Amino acid sequence: MPRNRTAQSGARSLDGRQRRSERSREAIVQALFDLVGSGVLQPTAQQVAETAGVGIRSVFRHFADMDSLFAEMNARIQATAVPILRADPTPGSVDARVRALAERRVDFFERIGPYKRSATVQRWRSPFLQRQHGKLVRGLRGDLLRWLPELERTPDDLVDALDCLLSFETWDRLRTDQRLGRDRARDAMLRAALALLAPITE
Secondary structure, eight states: OOHHHHHHHHHHHHHHHHHHHHHHHHHHHHHHHHHHHTTOSSOOHHHHHHHHTSOHHHHHHHOSSHHHHHHHHHHHHHHHHHHHHHSOOOOSOHHHHHHHHHHHHHHHHHHHHHHHHHHHHHGGGOHHHHHHHHHHHHHHHHHHHHHOGGGGGSOHHHHHHHHHHTSHHHHHIIIIISOOOHHHHHHHHHHHHHHHTHHHHO
């Protein structure tokens, strides 16, 4: 066989292996995403492999550890959920902005809900998830001040209380522990937020 044909055959074989590897990697990430989205808060590498239809060795061949797999899943969540927070605040009175902010937070928290619950369960052993949690906490506080710049002139404890009230943890308590529907949980959060902000809305 001529040398150029041999080289072409080898290149096609390499391209085929690369495509199979990429498909396997995508299947693994999608499997984790689907498992967590369906309520499996602590999927094992074996569960991921079985859902993806690959061997467990493939999981660790593509991902050195579970943190690197979490990072891939987080990238998907970031792409779909973070733009909700980055949108410009709604103009209007403090009351109107608080109502719009609450709706925005509800949309965001509902989108990330199962993935954030999973991250909370596993955060103690994952440096990556710990860093992501810190970024989310800081990001939500910054978002609060962006929507309500009036808070810069209020006591720190008011800002701290409102930051806690409009957090994912509060939302999860309402939705999971108190078993409230989306609308009722939103109304409870909004009522408390408006009560806290009464001094600057009057």
